[in-house]
Amino acid sequence: MSAARLAVFAGYFGLLGLWLAWATVFAPPRHPPTALVLSMATLPLLLPLRGMLHDRRSSFTGMGLLSLVYFIHGVGTATDASQRVLAGLEIAFSLCLFAGTVLRLKQG
Secondary structure (H helix, E strand, C coil), X not given: CCHHXXXXXXXXXXXXXXXXXXXHHHCCCCCCCHHHHHHXXXXXXXXXXXXXXXXXXXXXXXHHHXXXXXXHHHHHHCCCHHHHHHHHHHHHHHHHHXXXXXXXXXXX
């Protein structure tokens, strides 16, 4: 497995694990149900997984674009002092995912 794919999967599973922990342990939502928050945050990550496991370029392209949504969410959440650490982790994982997808797509 190449370094680019390792970066992709490290960022991917980091984001997935972070969102599972964020919505259930660290900062569970008060008003919307936790299941709704989890499904809206993690289901988009699950869509391109099969294609990435089979090394399909279109899946890596879609995941790279999707990682930018998580980056934007992390930047917006970083303004809240109580969630700054979680937002920093989300930014780091999404940047790792984005860089990995770009490197993987450049490999051809």
